[in-house]
Amino acid sequence: VGISLEYRVDGRRVSKDQFFKGMEEKVKGMASDQVRAAVERTRCAKHGRYARVVSSRKTAQGFQLDIQGCCDDLIERAQRAALS
Numbered sequence: 713v714g715i716s717l718e719y720r721v722d723g724r725r726v727s728k729d730q731f732f733k734g735m736e737e738k739v740k741g742m743a744s745d746q747v748r749a750a751v752e753r754t755r756c757a758k759h760g761r762y763a764r765v766v767s768s769r770k771t772a773q774g775f776q777l778d779i780q781g782c783c784d785d786l787i788e789r790a791q792r793a794a795l796s
């Protein structure tokens with residue numbers, strides 16, 4: 713009698729390695745969604761506009777976002793929001 717474990721990602725059967733790799737990707741994806749939301753909630757006090765994430769990509773450390781805004785001040789605040 714043995715115990716057999718099944719690993720599934722989104723209902724699809726995968727190997728153990730694939731499963732843990734998938735988890736890692738998901739966690740990274742979630743983190744990047746949260747950071748993106750924090751950036752896009754940042755509003756410029758001077759111009760009343762919101763910061764925007766124009767692109768994001770994965771890096772060895774996690775991910776990198778390119779932030780756009782109406783002025784340097786907003787971008788700087790959005791970057792701080794992303795890091796908090």
Ligand SMILES: [Zn+2]
Pocket residue numbers: 756757758759760761781782783785786
């Ligand atoms: Zn501004």
